[in-house]
Amino acid sequence: MGFFTEEIAIDLGTANTLIIHNDKVVINSPSIVAIDRTTNKIIAIGEEAKSMQGKTHENIKTIRPLKDGVIADFDASEKMISELIRSIPTLKKRWFSPSLTLVICIPSGITEVEMRAVRESAERVNGKEVHLIHEPMAAAIGIGIDIVKPKGNMVVDIGGGTTEIAVIALSGIVCEKSLKVAGDVLTNDIVYYMRSKHNLYIGDRTAEKIKIEVGSVSESLDDPPEDMHVQGRDLVTGKPKEKIISYTEVAKAIDKSVIRIEDAIMETLSQTPPELAADIYNTGIYLAGGGALLRGLDERLSKKTDLPVYIAEDPLQAVVRGTGIALKNLDKFKSVLIK
Secondary structure, three states, rough: OOOHHHEHHHHHHHHOEEEEOOOOOOOOEEEEEEEEEOOOOOOOOOOOHHHOOOOOOOOEEEEEEEHHHOOOOHHHHHHHHHHHHHHOOOHOOOOOOOOEEEEEEEEEOHHHHHHHHHHHHHHOOOEEEEEEHHHHHHHHHHHHHOOOOOEEEEEEEEOOOOOOEEEEOOEEEEEEEEOOOOOOOOOHHHHHHHEEEEEEEOHHHHHHHHHHOOOEEEOOOOOOOEEEEEEEEEEOOOEEEEEOOHHHHHHHHHHHHHHHHHHOOOOOOOOOHHHHHHHHHOEEEEOOOOOHHHHHHHHHHHHHHOOOOOEEEOOHHHHHHHHHHHHHHHOOOOOOOOO
């Protein structure tokens, strides 16, 4: 029956959805859906829908079906998942849709009801066997940590909707914290800063671009990015205008939110059993997720915790890589997966 079932690993993210099939990342798409209000049909998903964001008229709405890492719009998320699975290159050629073995990663702070929503969505897109895995666990596997050993490791996964902090040992999460301060909150901070400081009203897409191009958590960088030209609407005159913004301003804008992430890490460390704390002193902290790419974050966290901080290679794909490894070795990671 092997021909009729396909194995797929999905990282359902607030900002991006990634899918692994046959050991390759085949889909890496923004988690955005554009819907026609009159017919309720989907017009676009992913990149195409993202380019419409903030530019639609009243007949089209763009929604992000996932909020804070969990399904907020059941209908839209289901359509998005099935469309993305259908657009996997190797499955496109099939004239019938195969049944799927799925491993999907979920935030560690998720409730039973939210978990059921993810599982039901997966079953409706032909998922015959559905396994769930907690995000920090998937990130740890993706980073290359041997989670089976009796050795403590700390993983901080800063995604779009949530920051997941976990201390992992013996294939389990010993202590964890799931914080709803992550990429989206930092983007909103930048929007607010531009309004209050420069009287410039900008959209989420522009704020996200600022975060990626000149984002920093420190006001003194060794290798600073170039200043960026930002266009928006002047709140006083109503005219379009342009401002130049530097990385130091972004650092000021997101400082409060970064402090909240630091505090959550300190809190998790303070709850860690002493034997594991001793291990973490030697192994340090691992950063994954898009937030790990913020300039100067590793140094800042290292100063705060007095521990070495390492950024995973390709932090954006660490979680989906780990989900894919768990999918390939279902028996080995049986204790980690939630059936």
